[in-house]
Amino acid sequence: MSLALVARKYAVAISPALEALIDPADPNDPIARQFLPDVAELVETAEEIYDPIGDSAHEPVKGLVHRHPDRVLFKAVSRCPVYCRFCFRREMVGPGKAPPMTPFELERVYAYIGGHGEIEEVILTGGDPFILSARRAEQITSRLAAISHVKIIRWHTRVPMVDPERVSDDFIAALLAPGATSWVAIHANHPREFSPSARAALARLVDAGIPLVSQSVLLKGVNDNAETLAELMRAFLANRVKPYYLHHPDLARGTSHFRIGIEEGLALMQTLRAQLSGLAQPSYVLDIPGGFGKVPLDSHNVEKTATGHRIRDFTGAWHDYPG
Numbered sequence: 001m002s003l004a005l006v007a008r009k010y011a012v013a014i015s016p017a018l019e020a021l022i023d024p025a026d027p028n029d030p031i032a033r034q035f036l037p038d039v040a041e042l043v044e045t046a047e048e049i050y051d052p053i054g055d056s057a058h059e060p061v062k063g064l065v066h067r068h069p070d071r072v073l074f075k076a077v078s079r080c081p082v083y084c085r086f087c088f089r090r091e092m093v094g095p096g097k098a099p100p101m102t103p104f105e106l107e108r109v110y111a112y113i114g115g116h117g118e119i120e121e122v123i124l125t126g127g128d129p130f131i132l133s134a135r136r137a138e139q140i141t142s143r144l145a146a147i148s149h150v151k152i153i154r155w156h157t158r159v160p161m162v163d164p165e166r167v168s169d170d171f172i173a174a175l176l177a178p179g180a181t182s183w184v185a186i187h188a189n190h191p192r193e194f195s196p197s198a199r200a201a202l203a204r205l206v207d208a209g210i211p212l213v214s215q216s217v218l219l220k221g222v223n224d225n226a227e228t229l230a231e232l233m234r235a236f237l238a239n240r241v242k243p244y245y246l247h248h249p250d251l252a253r254g255t256s257h258f259r260i261g262i263e264e265g266l267a268l269m270q271t272l273r274a275q276l277s278g279l280a281q282p283s284y285v286l287d288i289p290g291g292f293g294k295v296p297l298d299s300h301n302v303e304k305t306a307t308g309h310r311i312r313d314f315t316g317a318w319h320d321y322p323g
């Protein structure tokens with residue numbers, strides 16, 4: 001009954017490719033922990049919030065977040081092929097959470113981007129934009145590339161790891177258009193996610209000339225030890241994916257069982273610096289609650305306090321953080 005309550009509150013889905021990676025004999029399997037619902041999701045703590053990174057505070061038109069001057073987030077879809085149990089948009093994505101964008105709403109997005117010459121990079125997110133058809137992906141790519149000041153189109157996705165057959169030649173071709181350079185950010189949190197079919201999907205993207213970067217979330221019970229993190233970063237590099245971001249987990253509701261403290265994360269990063277080459281080092285970052293942006297968690301931006309930490313945002317302002 002409790003798991004049914006979780007499923008009513010948050011979307012649940014796992015792909016056959018991922019389900020095949022789960023070890024049913026391991027009660028602490030790191031793949032299962034990321035994707036199978038848990039009654040712990042019904043536990044909410046005081047610091048957890050509906051919109052932990054503050055998208056809504058910077059949404060000039062529906063589906064577009066303009067937090068930093070030179071780049072925007074374009075939330076083209078509100079669904080995913082799988083639903084991560086720690087997702088920071090878990091209350092905004094999934095069946096019934098948001099209808100598809102209408103042609104009018106899409107035109108407003110393109111008009112806003114076209115009217116702001118400072119925007120050089122558009123980041124496709126959601127949901128997972130790789131669930132779009134090749135036709136719709138090509139329309140988005142072409143429209144954005146036709147805006148003269150847009151130089152970079154970056155797609156954020158889990159699809160190559162969780163549903164690799166979807167990364168077809170037609171879809172890859174849809175990511176490319178004259179006038180802009182396309183990048184893809186690959187989300188994976190554990191080295192076991194690099195199945196042979198996932199590796200093949202990554203190779204198809206790179207061989208088509210699309211540069212890849214990584215993003216991962218530091219998760220208790222999944223990758224919160226130096227050995228797993230090092231193996232994960234080496235797996236990215238071996239598959240021609242440059243390690244980019246290691247996210248401190250966000251304060252999404254019902255996710256406290258995934259979070260570790262900032263001090264523990266900093267210690268893990270210090271160990272990684274001693275074990276891995278510079279090429280394999282991700283940037284350990286925190287999205288400051290309230291819409292203040294993403295910052296690297298290093299000595300320049302972090303101060304310990306009696307109740308947690310103070311974090312400095314990209315403008316130089318300080319913010320209290322409970323972790």
